[in-house]
Amino acid sequence: MNLKYSNEEISFMVDNALAMKKLSIRECVRRFNEKHAQDIINNTIEPLNKDFLQRLRRNKFEVVSKRVRDICLFLEIDLGTRQSIKLRSSLTDQFMKFEQMLMVHPELEEKITRLLTNVTDVFYVGSQRD
Incomplete structure (x- = not known):
């Protein structure tokens, strides 16, 4: 193979x-x-x-x-077909935990999305000042 x-x-x-x-x-x-x-x-x-x-x-x-x-x-992983993979960043584990939590509690998706959007906005605004 x-x-x-x-x-x-x-x-x-x-x-x-x-x-x-x-x-x-x-x-x-x-x-x-x-x-x-x-x-x-x-x-x-x-x-x-x-x-x-x-x-x-x-x-x-x-x-x-x-x-x-x-x-x-x-585990249904196809090793014969190359697909683009982004290897783990330092935040990947945290995002995976969010996704797992949302599978159990889908009602939280809107709140988590707003929270992450706000965090992203804070970083964006902060980077514009530099």
Whole structure:
């Protein structure tokens, strides 16, 4: 397979997929191993464990192995098609928390949008003074 993504980008996509699917490390491992139980018994797929998934999320892996590809396939991450990815900035985690909160409390979307607009306006006005 001709890889289209760096290890850092794969880590970002795995971390993002887990957040979007609202999967904890433990739950992801359980579901993966449950789905692939027969393949694990037949030794065609390695069982997933929390340590490996955590290393994959944190870009602490060296080779994009079959195991990495299997996890990406399970998380519906297409490693064969290159899409533009903006890697995490220092604010990305905070924005992801906002998005997760809004999934649970959609009634807050208007208030959060106004708050972020006001913060952006303050920075814009401040930058015009410099």
